[in-house]
Amino acid sequence: MDHALRTISYIADIGDLLVLMARRRSQIDDQNDSGITKRSPKMICHVFESEEAQYIAQSIGQAFQVAYMEFLKANGIKDSSFLKEMDYQEVLNSQEIFGDELEMFSKREKQKEVIVPKQKGEILGIVIVESGWGSMLPTVVIANLAQNSPSARCGQLNIGDQIIAINGISLVGLPLSTCQNYVKV
CATH class of the missing domain: 1.20.5 (Single alpha-helices involved in coiled-coils or other helix-helix interfaces)
Known part of the structure; x- marks a missing residue:
């Protein structure tokens, strides 16, 4: 795993887990009718287990602070x-x-409603995490899609998508555990 600091969009330590989300380089999807190339941003989520998760998250936060200080110094602000x-x-x-x-x-027009067809008793196949410190709207974000799961097969969900509601029930402001229970239904 090698990510430039500027590509990291989410860091959290949750107990012994460290969650890190980063943007991947954009890949060309296709061209629209006017010949303009569309690029679809992709996210990757890493989940690490360590007794030192809190210290690792703090170290990454300090790296952001150091990078910011260096940026200011480089621009003559001392x-x-x-x-x-x-x-x-x-x-x-x-x-x-x-x-x-x-x-x-x-x-x-910036939202999409997704229907994920699945069999009764079949798991949805997603992992969700809290939207994080940088988000104004406290909800959940898709951190992982299991291969060949109903969520992956539907082709409309991506890692990094924010989930605002499930079956008409708003997830905004709800604790992660409550949101996870709604995902399981």
């Missing part, structure tokens, strides 16, 4: 009091980003 102001300003700016994310969820 005053530490200014860095604190920048961090606060970054928090304020992130509120605008969150607004964009909420707008994305409010537009019907």
Whole structure:
């Protein structure tokens, strides 16, 4: 596993588990009628088990902090009091980003309804995790699709997709364990 720091979109330690999600390089899917090439972003999710999961997640977080400090230094910003102001300003700016994310969820054309055909008693074949710190909308994200499972066979679900509702029941703000119970039904 070798991912550039900028491709990592989610890190969490859950007990002895470390969950890391990263963007893969985009692959060309196809061309539309006007000849424009569409690229479909792909995500990969790694789940590691270690008694040191919390420390590993902290180390990755520190790597982000070091990279940010190096970026600021490279751009001529060295005053530490200014860095604190920048961090606060970054928090304020992130509120605008969150607004964009909420707008994305409010537009019907950016959402899709997926029906996964499966036999009674057959497992859906997905692993879900919490949407993470960077998400304005607290819900769950698909972390893995089992090969040849109903979810994989339907061809409409991808790792990294956020699940807003299942069978008309909203998952927004629910604990992960409750969401997992709805997935099992």
